[in-house]
Amino acid sequence: MQCPKCHASMHTYNRNGIQIEQCDGCRGIFLDYGELEALTRLESQWSQPGPPPAPQGYP
Secondary structure (H helix, E strand, O other), X not given: OEOOOOOOEEEEEEEOOEEEEEEOOOOOEEOOOOHHHHXXXXXXXXXXXXXXXXXXXXX
16 A cells, blocks of 8 residues: 555554554554544543542641
8 A cells, every 4th residue: 555645655553453554654644434433432441530639638
């Protein structure tokens, strides 16, 4: 596959079952329809809020 921007070769990577194409020349990332939404959905499952901060006081 050839990059539509700089015409260098592109490699396909598998990220959590989603195929991502990245250009070797300009390092651009190209996604097919719906892949950005799928990546966002997967990322939101992993990024959960952390525990609340411990109270700061004098012992």
